[in-house]
Amino acid sequence: MLYHIVAMAKNRVIGKDNRLPWHFPEDLKHFKRRTTGQTVIMGRKTYDSIGKPLPNRENFVLTRNAEIATPPPGARNDVIAREQSDRSNLRFFNSIGDALGAFKTPDAYIIGGAQLFEQTMAMVDGIYLTRIDQDFEGDTHYPEIPEIFEEVEIERLQENPQIDVVYYERKPDDALKSSGEAGVKIND
């Protein structure tokens, strides 16, 4: 299964100056719990922001720079190959399709940033959305969630500010057909 996992402020902000604009340990624990043992897929800017592959997970990074797509093993002259030699859980891809075709874990989580979320919204089976009930200043926003998803579960993580995780699931194809939804309508 393929998911988004994202933390978003009340005003839909998810990032500022290539960083998270907040620090909420409860949310980081939730993120770790969910993604450990799975594959995390991220844009190059998010990878730069994290600075290293996340441990105990396969890390796939999207970049359009063909020179840093993961070279074949043993490509000795490649700077990135040498840099990656002790990072067996890190791979670079030039297309989302290639990355999605390559994960071997049961689940893969698209972990950001906005560019990746936008391009994969129509592809995921579910969305783990951490909602922070507070506005934050920022320059990166999570896209609107289309009506092909329905809210199925809410887990409270923290009281003040109120933080909860809403799990959205893609509606079954039959339900979409009978309601005439084509994936373009937006949830409120």
Ligand SMILES: NC(=O)c1ccc[n+]([C@@H]2O[C@H](COP(=O)([O-])OP(=O)(O)OC[C@H]3O[C@@H](n4cnc5c(N)ncnc54)[C@H](OP(=O)(O)O)[C@@H]3O)[C@@H](O)[C@H]2O)c1
């Ligand atoms: N709140 C959260 O849950 C959360 C989670 C993650 C990130 N963030 C925040 O989001 C911000 C970063 O988001 P962003 O939208 O600016 O960047 P991003 O999505 O992390 O990365 C964008 C980069 O990914 C590569 N890319 C994008 N689409 C691609 C495609 N189809 N094929 C190949 N490569 C592709 C390109 O890399 P190249 O330029 O190398 O070609 C592009 O510049 C930061 O502020 C970060 O802290 C927040």
